[in-house]
Amino acid sequence: MARYSVVTDKESLEVVEEFILEQLNLTKGTISEIKSIDSVGSEVLKAAQAVxxxxxxxxxxxYQVINWEFSGTELEKNENVMECEQACIMNHVMNITTVTVEKLFELGILAANDGGSLVTILNVSWKGLVNLLHLSKGKLPLKVKVADIVVTLISLVNGSLKCAAESWLSPKETISVIEARRIFVPIKFYLINAVKISSLYPCQAYTVYRHLALCVLMISTFKLSVSNEKxxxxxxxxMAELLEKTSLDLLSSLLNSTDVKQEQKYELVNWLFFDDCWSDAVKENQVSKCRLTSLDEIFSVSCETLPKSSVLVLGQVATFSSFLRYPSDLEDDVKLMIARKLDWFLNSIIDEEVYSPILVSQIPLLYVSGKTVELTWEPMFSALLQALKTFMIVVSSTSAWEEFGSFLVKNFLHPHFLCSEIIMxxxxxxxxxxxxxxxxxxxxELCFPLNLxxxxxxxxxxxxxxxxxxxFIDSFDDKLLTVSSSEFGLPVFALSASLRSLQVTISDMDMKTLKFLVTVICGYRNSVDKLKKNVCxxxxxxxxxxxxxxxxxxxSAxxxxxxxxxxNLFVSGPAASDTLLNQCKPGLTLFLAGLSNTLMSESDTCPKSTAVWELYHMVLRERHWAFVHLSIxxxxxxxxxxxxxQLWRFMPQDAALSYDLVSGTDASEDRFMSEFKAFLEKERALPAVITTSIEQQRLLLEEGLVLKQMVRKILNINSDAARCDKIEIDDENQSNKRRKLPDGINKGVELLQDGLKVINDSLTKWQPNHTDSAELRERFMTHFSMLENVISHLQVLSGSG
Incomplete structure (x- = not known):
């Protein structure tokens, strides 16, 4: 039939269409019964493929004989006017193509459901379907439900993944690469065809975007869930090799399309990365309910239940990370959408089911450079950091940079330590x-308050x-440690936070700080009240x-x-085993680092040297990954x-980094030095100290939930309870306007200033002649300094300065 011209009379057209329909129905019926005619099955397959x-x-x-100047739109308007020969031909070709696409669709499903024995039919039917849809794009208005075809392909992907997960639920031996590829090659085939169809008909595919997004999340979650199984x-x-990039292309085909409206793209991204980290469902969870997600749960999630479920949250983070890893594949408007979801990314990391694997999981990553393809295993934390850095570089020259910069500034003081680590x-x-x-x-921009x-x-x-x-330290009394106010000790926190940024120097009275520290240590050691110990x-x-x-x-001496x-507090004394002291160890590691400025005799008989060695032994033995990082x-x-x-004296034989990663029981000094060298040379987080177990993951789940609850409390602090006194900013370069205040106030401030001068002159002449007088003068100087600050504020407010 292809060798001859297209017939144009109505009767012949109907006969051809009926003939093609019968041939395709016969082919479908024969293939569906092929198992019952096994003796001639191969011949039947060849005949079916030929048809x-x-x-x-x-x-x-x-398609070669149609005059495309007579558009498909005109055909729709003139479908009852068959006098035009081209109209007849176009209508005929449209009917044949529509029937063929529908039957190829049915044959593709039939071959897919057979379990793989009809590979030839599977291949030719789906490829033929995509080719015909491509030929018809923008030419013929095919009466085919493209969305249904895309959803069916996605269903085939999900079904194959679910079957694989069920068969691998409790494997007794290692799943081979051959077995894995046998399962995932057909899945990649379905995904590729879904990507091609979605790229051709993005508006129709968008109507089922939730099915596409859910499929991608399931693939990502499944891949990460099995990565921890030996x-x-x-x-x-x-999966990383065959499915990761292809599944991402499924979403990119919609997001990069110019046919999909901007608000529709936003809707897709918002549904994919929805904000629910503080939902009521999450708030009801208790530490005792922490558990690991099972494989069967992954495929029980539907489009309707996803917004209420946290089962796929790890897949959401992995998918977002993939977008960050491949930003060059995205259009600028999509990069902007992703940049606006960076806060969602941090909020998701706070979730205990993400926090745990980020710290302990190793994941496979595919690196492509030209024709070279390399697959490596990396810590998930390192992979996320690398993805963020890649995204930062790519968007630096786009409109998304402003959003990224704002993200960095807003989260500069993030309350969750892991998020803070990422931001830093x-x-x-x-x-x-x-x-x-x-x-x-x-x-x-970061220092704008000081610049103003x-x-x-x-x-x-x-x-x-x-x-x-x-x-505060002059009036400090350990009896005040029972005060429950969150503002107690605020001056110490303020100085600690501002000592470097404000270039504050306190050399005139710095010995008091050492005495204060000793007082606090004694206060902790002598206390039995938990609240008092916590304040200490x-x-x-x-x-x-x-x-x-x-x-x-x-x-100093x-x-x-x-x-x-x-x-005595951390090592040899009775309080050394108190878990409360763990919150002091970050500060202790800073202190120990500064001991490089202290001279030590390096003698076994020197109490100071021995104490420093054993303090370092204590922190280097810590096995929690955060303490390992701080101590090293x-x-x-x-x-x-x-x-x-003699640096060897500072290293204990049982340092955390001395142990092997497999058993966690074999310690070696050479291994410590190797890890120490790697830490100093590499810009990356340390790997897990020992091989992770289910119990460790559960402990991290519990730790993650406690941290999340802590962050929630911090973010939900009532603004009234957290308010502070407002000091009006004095900007000499912006405004010299004087405030209109009653004359009595200005006059009073001037009298106070005169009084200060009189007191200051007297203080300079005061020469104490015994110990009590010296102490009194020192206390008087402290309060005078405070009074001087208060009057200075009044001077600024009144505008008389």
Whole structure:
């Protein structure tokens, strides 16, 4: 039929159409019964393939004879006017193509459901269907439900994955690469065809975007779930190789299309990465309910239940990470949408079911460079950081950069430590590699409150912080430790936070800080009340941070007493086993790093040296990954700057990094040095100290839930309870307007200033002649300094300065 011209009379057209329909129905019926005629099955398959090929070739030949100047739109308007020969031909070709597409669709489903024995029919039917849809694109208005075809392909993907998950639920031996590829090659075939059809007809495919998105999330979640199973490593690797990028292309085909409206793209992205991390369902979870997601749960999620379920949250994070890894494949408007979802990304990391695998999981990643394809296993945390850095580089020259920069600034002080770690790593990456002008602009933006203050106001702020701090430690009494107010100890926190940024120096009275630290240590050691101990821990941690910023303190004679007291508290004393002290260890590691400025005799008979060695032994033994990171960073800083020659004395034989990753029981000094060297040389997080177990994952789930609840409390603090006194900013360069205040106020402020001058003159002449007078003068000076700050504020407010 393809060799001859297209018939034009109505009767002949109907006969041809009926003939083609009968041939395709016969082919379908024969294939459906092929198992019952096994003796001639191969011949039947060849004949069926010949029929399918012939029909597809016929449709293609017909497309060559159509006058495309007579558009499909005109055909629809004139479908009852058959006098036009071209109209008849187009209508005939449209009917044949529509029937062929429908029958190829049915044959494709039939071959797919057979379990793989009809590979030839599967291949020719789906490829033929896609080719005909491609030929008809923009030419013939085929009466085919494209959305149904896409949904069916997605159903085939989900069905195959579910069957695989059920068969691999409790494997007794390693799943081979051959077995994994046998399952996933057909799935990739379905996905590729779904991608092609969605790219051709994005508007029709968009109507079922939820099915597409859910399929991608299931694939991502399934891949990560099996990556931790020793017997299923090959499964995860094959999925990364065959399905990860192809499944992402399924979403990109809609997001990058110019036919899909902008608001529709936003709807897809918002549905894919929906904000539910603080939903009521999550709030009801208790630590006791923490558990790991099972494979059968993954495929029980539907489009209707997804927004109410957290089963696929790990897949959502992995999919988002994939978008970050391949930003070059996205149009600029899509990059902007992804950038606006970065806050969602951080919120998802807070979820305990994401927090746990990020810290312990290794995942397979595919790297493509030209013709070279390499698959490597990397810590999930490192992979996420690398994806964020890649996205940062690509969007730096697009409109999405402003959104990314805003994300970095907003989360600079994120309350969750893991999110804070990620943000700080991105900031460091930016400062190291960005242009100087951009870096300077970012610093100015981050420090905007100080830039808005005049030089005089900044001086007042520094003096206020220092005077409040010494006022607090001078009046400190361990009886006040039972005070439950969250503001107790605020001056210590304020100085600890601002000591470096404000370039505050307190050399005139810094010995008081060491005495205060010893007092706090004694207060903790002598306390039996848990609340009192908790307050002491917070003060201790912040004070250790203050001392670590004042390097000259390490050279003082009082430092030895501080070191011995810390040794007694953390190592040798009865309080050493208290878990409350864990919250002080970050501050302790900072303090230990600063000991590089202290001279030590390196003798076994020196109490100070012995105490320092054992303190380092204690922190280097810690096996929690966060403590490992802190302790090795402190030791690295110390080792690079100390004058000590016997560094081996600081390393315990049972240091956490000495153990092998497989058993976690074999310790080796060479292994510690190897890991130590790797840490100092590589810009990446340390791998897990020991092989993770189900129990460890459960513990991290519980830890993640506790941290999430803590972050929720911080974010939900009532603004009224957290309010602070507002000080009007004095900007000498912006406004010199004087405030209209009653004359009496200005006059009173001037009298106070005169009074201050009189008191100051008297204080300079006061020469105490015995101990009591000296102490009184010191206390008087402290309160005078505070009074001076208050009057300075009044002076600014009144505008008389």
């Amino acid at each position: 399918i090929d012939a029909v597809i070739r016929l449709c293609k030949e017909y 017997l299923m490593k090959n499964v995860s690797e094959v 790593e991105l900031w460091c990456f930016l400062v190291r590699h960005a242009e100087l002008e951009l870096v300077n602009g970012v610093i100015v 203050l005049s030089k005089n106001m900044r001086s007042i702020a520094k003096e206020k912080i220092i005077s409040d701090y010494f006022g 821990c917070k003060l201790l941690s912040q004070t250790l941070g203050i001392i670590s910023s004042l390097r000259h303190l390490y050279e 009082e430092m030895e007493e501080v070191i011995l007291e810390l040794h 960073a402190a030791f690295g800083y110390f080792a690079a700057r100390t004058s000590c020659n």
